Amino acid sequence: MRLHTLTLQAFGPFRTRQSIDFDTLSQGGLFLLHGATGAGKSTVFDAVCYALYGNVPGERHQTALRSHHADPATLTQVELEFTMAGRRLKIVRTPNRNDPDATKTAPRRRRPQSAWRSGTVTPAPARPSGSRSPPPTRKSPARSTTCWA
Structure with a gap:
C-alpha cells in the first residue's frame, strides 16, 4: 500500500482543513514526521x-476524535487517498457527532459516514535504473459508493 494524500478537518488538534501530500514528501526517499509535543x-x-x-x-471513543478548537459548524472529516493492489482508492470518513444546530434539550446525532471511490492505476513506463518514476496516474473512477456504519 502507498499513501498519496491525507486531509484532516476538525480532527484531533487540527482545527481547520490540513492536507499532507505523501507523494511530495517521499520524492527524496524517507521522510521524518517530527514536531513539538501536542503538535x-x-x-x-x-x-x-x-x-x-x-x-x-x-480505547478512545469516536466523539473524542473531534477537535475541541474547531468551529461548531465545521464538519469533522478524514480523507485518505492511497494505492493498493494496483487500484487507487479514496476514503472519506466522518465520525459520529452532535449537529451544531441541535438544542440542548433535543440534541440530534449525526451518524458516522464512510465513502470510498475506486479507480485503476496506470503503471508508469519503464525507467532506467537509478531514476525515480513519477507517481502513477489515475483513470476515471470505476465506481463510487457510500456506506453507513
Missing part, C-alpha cells in the same frame, strides 16, 4: 487508521 504527530497516524478501519488505536 499532532500521533494524530496523523490516528487519521490514517481511522480512514482505513473506521476506528483509532487504543
Whole structure:
C-alpha cells in the first residue's frame, strides 16, 4: 500500500482543513514526521487508521476524535487517498457527532459516514535504473459508493 494524500478537518488538534501530500514528501526517499509535543504527530497516524478501519488505536471513543478548537459548524472529516493492489482508492470518513444546530434539550446525532471511490492505476513506463518514476496516474473512477456504519 502507498499513501498519496491525507486531509484532516476538525480532527484531533487540527482545527481547520490540513492536507499532507505523501507523494511530495517521499520524492527524496524517507521522510521524518517530527514536531513539538501536542503538535499532532500521533494524530496523523490516528487519521490514517481511522480512514482505513473506521476506528483509532487504543480505547478512545469516536466523539473524542473531534477537535475541541474547531468551529461548531465545521464538519469533522478524514480523507485518505492511497494505492493498493494496483487500484487507487479514496476514503472519506466522518465520525459520529452532535449537529451544531441541535438544542440542548433535543440534541440530534449525526451518524458516522464512510465513502470510498475506486479507480485503476496506470503503471508508469519503464525507467532506467537509478531514476525515480513519477507517481502513477489515475483513470476515471470505476465506481463510487457510500456506506453507513
